[in-house]
Amino acid sequence: MVFRHRQVIDTLPSYKQGKPAPQVEGRRSFKISSNENPYAPLPSVRQAISDKALARINRYPDMRGWAVVERLAAETGVRPENIQLGCGSTEVITQLVNLVAGKGDEVVYPWRSFEAYPIIVTTAGAESVQVPLTPEGAHDIDAMIAAVNDRTRLVIVNNPNNPTSTSVSDADVRRLLAAVPQDVLVLIDEAYVQFNTDPDTCVGMDLFREFPNVVVAQTFSKAYALAGLRIGYAIGPEDVIDGMRKVALPFGVSAAAQVAAVASLDAYDELSERVDALIAERTRVIETLRGQGWRIPVPNANFFWLQLGERTDVIAGYFEKAGLSVRVFSGEGIRITIGEHEANDLVIAVCAQVFALTHSKVLVD
Ligand SMILES: Cc1ncc(COP(=O)(O)O)c(C=O)c1O
Incomplete structure (x- = not known):
């Protein structure tokens, strides 16, 4: 260039x-x-888009995505203030990294993992600390703990991990959380959570309720089959969600995506x-x-x-x-x-x- x-x-x-x-x-x-x-796509989801979103595409969407946020709040039992939407969970992860990590800061995550992580971290101006997976393709939690230092601003757990599909156990994530200072956030990226059948897996929402520094990212792209509409969300502490909203792409989540998300929750x-x-x-x-x-x-x-x-x-x-x-x-x-x-x-x-x-x-x- x-x-x-x-x-x-x-x-x-x-x-x-x-x-x-x-x-x-x-x-x-x-x-x-x-x-x-x-x-x-389900006929009911297509119908909802055509009934409720198509006629309004001359208008900007609701920037906060209230219909989805309130619905997710009701489903999960958290407050709407704990929920933030994005253009896929890729965008909520980007918001979170932009909020917490800049020049001189580090983000620790397993590697190989979701390919967007290094792009998001470097673009934010921060540094990636990539912790190699075990030979079985799982998170090496001890090595992740060892990688955390004064410069760490975020630790990412990808459960199940893309591309190895391995699950991270509840015991391992609790060990990690015990070792990470409470003012450093831990993101549990659960893009595939609905497919996770491991009885010992960590459950992001349980950890969110117990720990003050846990943020969970989920998406409508995979189990809900809305990859083409780009809508995902984070659940996290209120002040974190507040900060994420400040760095979010304005009007990033389209009305069609919002309507489809609600219709998909209806068709759960x-x-x-x-x-x-x-x-x-x-x-x-x-x-x-x-x-x-x-x-x-x-x-x-x-x-x-x-x-x-x-x-x-x-x-x-x-x-x-x-x-x-x-x-x-x-x-x-x-x-x-x-x-x-x-x-x-x-x-x-x-x-x-x-x-x-x-x-x-x-x-x-
Ligand atoms: C681990 C992981 N996290 C997040 C995402 C983001 O998906 P989306 O932006 O479509 O919600 C993906 C997509 O492939 C993924 O594999």
Whole structure:
């Protein structure tokens, strides 16, 4: 870049969107690269958008998103003052980082994890302290505790972790919270919380109620299938939420997103049946793959992780040829979203083919 700018931005990778479904002649292809919900929007949600939002798009939306905020407050039993909306939880995480961390400050988080974290932290002017995952793809809580110092302004727990799908236990997060000074915030990013079936998992909302420095981020993008509308939220202490509102993108959350969020909360039973179906599909896929010989970290989100190391790119080619776009982390592994039944069958078939070709060498040890 030849124009004057913040040099630190040159160090950032651009956020990579999951690739679209590849075009393979003669066969149906699938996008399973972005952890999206494969189900089409509910008719009731579409209807609500068309009845309540479309006719008003000449107007700015309600900036505070009261209808959603009040509804979430009623559902969760917290005060509206504890809730802040954003354009997806990506934006609420950005608000939080902008609020607490600037030049000279540090944000501690596991790595590899959600790709937006380094972008958000560096853009805020702060420094990322990336704590490597354990060999099993889980948070290394002791190492995270050891990484906290006087410069730490935020610690992020990603439960379940993207891309490894591993759950973080309640005991581990409590240990972390006991070690972090109470004036340093701990964000529990629960984008996939509805898919988490680990009985020992930490529950962000319980911790929010117990600790003064816990903020929880959740989203309508995944279980609620509203990724295209961009709406997520944070639940946190009132003064934190106040601060986040000051740094929020004005009018960031559209009226369509707000209306769809309320309609989705109304349709919670229907949506949660879909979540259950995706969890059942996840179990089917993982059990079949384990039967093939694969070793896979226990998944607790709507995706799973194949740790493949240097073979990643070659193996990625097999998925592509089969009509599947998966998320490839070169030299590390592949993240695969649980999608339509047919997509999952294809994943199983490709994994069988790849496993037979490479014997057991592609396994996680
Ligand atoms: C761990 C994690 N957190 C947050 C998000 C943000 O999602 P959204 O901005 O769509 O709410 C994602 C999206 O993939 C994610 O994987």
